[in-house]
Amino acid sequence: MKRLVAALTALFTSALSAPVATAQEQQPYPVDTVTVVVPYSAGGTGDTVGRLVADELSKRFTADFIVENVGGASGTIGAERVARAAPDGSTLLLAGNAIITTAPHLAPVGFDPLKDLVAIANVSEAPRMLVASKSLPVSNFEEFVAYAKEHPGELNFGSVGVGSTGHIATVDMLANIGIEANHIPYSGASQVVQAVLSGDVQFMLDAAAIPQARQGAVTPLAVPGDKRFEDFPDVPTLAEAGYPSIRGTGLQMIMGPAGMPEELIALLESALEDASKTAEFTELLVRSGVTPRFLGGSDLQADLEAEYHNYDELLRKMGLKQ
Structure with a gap:
């Protein structure tokens, strides 16, 4: 009995001293329930990140943050719902940057992506990688560029379809570098990967290529963005290679309807x-398949505006502008 009492006392003392988020520690929030709209179907990366963010905010505020999946039209249906919501903090959006910067150029949407939504913060990014087929006689990015320029119009690249993020990002890259290549669209990422493995297409820019690069089945060449992958320390970023304006990373960010109070x-x-x-939150993000990357609202808004106008011009040149 003495040992039991001692054990319970120790457990109770430990619980009291542990840094548990209590109601007193939670910050006040203007509403009791917040709907975090995830404009994708349940189970995907965006859905997972949205639920992680909702759980984290529920710990920190006196409100319950609840995820609702509102998919369709490349994410723009859910985004429009948030754009039309009351700006009182009761409705937020977990958005990918393509919803704001690409999709509105490809088809009509019922909102202005730059005026009807406000950026709050970026949480993470989905990395992509430029890889080459083993059938291509190159071992790094410099050799790839040299070979492609020596063989204009002879190389093929794959994507999951005309107007997809991978297609647009690759065309953007080729235009910046000055490479002529042919686009071969496929119905799914696995088919594009298989085409690269077989040599039917010579390169691709997509996250689906990363596992094959880890296995040594394809040649990793470069990554978009400004940070190298930890497990590919010798693979340069496109910014390091001299092309900082090339965009190709998918963001996961929190936005709200325009008119939200600045204090909120x-x-x-x-x-x-x-x-x-915090290690706990970042580890959960990594486990979900994304890279943690915080970016404040003003910087994120500026990046989205620049990317929106960049894709407006690019898609006009591609003949994809609605």
């Missing part, structure tokens, strides 16, 4: 920044 935006941004510094 700052409160949410600060909470997400604090979360991005």
Whole structure:
């Protein structure tokens, strides 16, 4: 009995001293329930990140943050719902950057992506990689560029379809570098990977290529963005290679309807920044298949506006502008 009492006392003392998020520690929030709209079907990467963010914000505020999946039209149906919502903090959006910067150029949407939504913070990014088929006689990015320029119009690249993010990002890259290549569309990422493995297409720019690069089945050449992959320390970024304007990374960010009070935006941004510094939250993001990357609202808004106008021009040149 003495040992039991001692054990219970120790457990109770430990619980009292542990850094548990209590109601007293939670920050006040103007509404009791917040709907986090995820404009994709359940089970995907965006859905997973949205639920992680909702759980994290529920710990930090006096409101319950609940995910609702509103898919369709490349994510723009869910985005429009948030754009039309009351700007009182009761409705937020877990958005991919393509919803804001690409999709509105390809088909009509019922909202202005730059005026009807406001950026709060970026949480993570989905990495992509430029890889080459083993049938191509190159071993790095410099050799790939030299070979492609020596053989204009002879190389093929694959994507999951005309107007897809991978297609647009690859065309953007080729235009920046000055390479002529042929686009071969496929119905799924696995088919594109198989085409690269067989040599039917010579290169691709997509996240689906990363597992094959890890296995040594394809040649990793470069990654978009400004940070190398930890498990590919010798593979340069496109920015390092001299092409900082090439865009090709998928973001997962929190947005709200325009007109939200600046104080509330700052409160949410600060909470997400604090979360991005915790090992638990970042490890959960990594496990879901994304790379943690916090970016504040003003910087994110500026990036989205620049990317929106960049794709407006690019898609006009591609003949894909609606």
